[in-house]
Amino acid sequence: MAYDQGNVFARILRGEIPCRKVHEDAHVLAFHDIQPQAPVHVLVIPRGAYASWDDFHEKASDAEQAALMRAVGTVARITGVAATGYRVISNCGSDGNQEVQHLHLHVLGGRPMGRMVARTE
Numbered sequence: 001m002a003y004d005q006g007n008v009f010a011r012i013l014r015g016e017i018p019c020r021k022v023h024e025d026a027h028v029l030a031f032h033d034i035q036p037q038a039p040v041h042v043l044v045i046p047r048g049a050y051a052s053w054d055d056f057h058e059k060a061s062d063a064e065q066a067a068l069m070r071a072v073g074t075v076a077r078i079t080g081v082a083a084t085g086y087r088v089i090s091n092c093g094s095d096g097n098q099e100v101q102h103l104h105l106h107v108l109g110g111r112p113m114g115r116m117v118a119r120t121e
Helices: 008-013 053-059 060-081
Strands: 021-024 030-031 042-044 088-091 105-109
Touching: 008 030, 008 042, 008 105, 021 060, 030 060, 053 060, 060 105
Parallel strands: none
Antiparallel strands: 021 030, 030 042, 042 105, 088 105
């Protein structure tokens, strides 16, 4: 999948759309989701133009990859969910229901999250 420079996360990174920042560094931006699905719902995105996990793993530097992983723990601590637990979700591609074609992780918590995926028999 090709990266779209006009996607909403690219526009947030360029400062065209405001966000409620939770954390940022040279490689990552984390901000509150505007349609939260849990009491804590923060999006963690790389600053680079990566459409998916495949794209990120293939092209991102080691520093970018490490920063994205570290940011999840930082966000969990900042938002207070590290002690009680949280879920990290990343939808990838059409079957994974990825709505924005910029790699992003959802950090969700603040309540029991229930089953990850409904069982199919």
